[in-house]
Amino acid sequence: MTLARLDADGSRGVPELRYLARGADGGHTVLACLPPPGGDPTRWAAEAQQAARLTQPGFWPVGELGGTPAFPWYSSPYRPALPLPAVLAAYGGPLPEPLIRTLGGTLAEALASAHVLGIVHGGVCPAGVLLTACGPLLSCFGATRANPLAESTAAQATRLETGCLAPELAAGGPVDRAGDVYALGAVLAYAATGYTVPEWQEIPVGLRDIVMACRSRDPQGRPEPARVLAELLPGAAYGGLAGGTEPVSLPGRVVEALSRQSAEVLASALPSQGR
Incomplete structure (x- = not known):
């Protein structure tokens, strides 16, 4: 029902x-x-x-x-749980930088743990981030092994529309880890501005470098998720964020x-x- x-x-x-x-x-x-x-x-x-x-x-x-x-x-x-767009709607606009750093670092850690196993999420987008009282979780999978199926046409169309599809994937390239990082950059940009493809000056100064690095048109120029975590939450212990069971600080x-x-x-x- x-x-x-x-x-x-x-x-x-x-x-x-x-x-x-x-x-x-x-x-x-x-x-x-x-x-x-x-x-x-x-x-x-x-x-x-x-x-x-x-x-x-x-x-x-x-x-x-x-x-x-x-x-x-x-x-x-x-x-x-609230999808990230509903979180911004409830808050009344872009989120405060400390929450964005916690959210982005947690998602980066989750992606890093999957990438180590050769798993690419393939569907990272704002609507796919579900915020719970204990932090964010990635949904809307599209999750695939790094070497088998190409991303579905429907998933590609959705992510292209929302600015979450990396240029090389839009050109027909395979789903890979670098594409997940590009989409993570779009999620960070969305949380910080309300847009997945904002103008450079719209992004808070403290987040500009890492967001722009994630959204590099060159896949080789994008950071690994572990580096995204380190940039967003310096000193955070790897393995202590994703899947947490303790409440996080939320507005x-x-x-x-x-x-x-x-x-x-x-x-x-x-x-x-x-x-």
């Missing part, structure tokens, strides 16, 4: 349909995801199966897989939005009186 859309109506750059829903047993609340309109359900299902094997810290888990080849879906246990308006979502979902999921 569908309770609500995770993404606001008219949201751009969302590469799948995401719903807060009650599980089939009626006792569990889940995040249910389906292929985007016009997407290839077979390819989407294959990506979901691959992403289900990605259990690294910092990634939103792909739980139960189901449906048919024509109508696949997957669900994950619910926890209060009050963002905490309020997470709490409101949780309360609304809980109220919707409660059984009716007399049943």
Whole structure:
């Protein structure tokens, strides 16, 4: 039973349909995801199966897989989470630099841990970042092994539209780690300005160098995720951010939005009186 859309109506750059829903047993609340309109359900299902094997810290888990080849879906246990565009909407604009540094460093650590295993996310974008009380998680996978499948046409179109597709990928190159770093730069730019492709002077001075390095047109000129982490959070211990279980410091308006979502979902999921 569908309770609500995770993404606001008219949201751009969302590469799948995401719903807060009650599980089939009626006792569990889940995040249910389906292929985007016009997407290839077979390819989407294959990506979901691959992403289900990605259990690294910092990634939103792909739980139960189901449906048919024509109508696949997957669900994950619910926890209060806001897509990054909803976070900016709740806050009222671009985020404060300390939060951007924490968010970017955590995402960089998650990507580094995946890249070590030869896994490329392939779908990093603002809508794919889900902020929880304990920090951000990467979703909207597209996650693939570094050597097999090319990125799906629907995913490429979505990321090209949102400024998250690296130039070499737009030209037909393979999905690779450097493309993930380019997209991470777009996410940092979005968090700092509200745009994935802002003017240089719009980016806060303290973030300009690392954002522009990530968004270099030359893949060889982009930093590794571990360096992005070091630049954003000097002195941070690698392995202590992604998948954290302790609450992080969030602005009050963002905490309020997470709490409101949780309360609304809980109220919707409660059984009716007399049943």
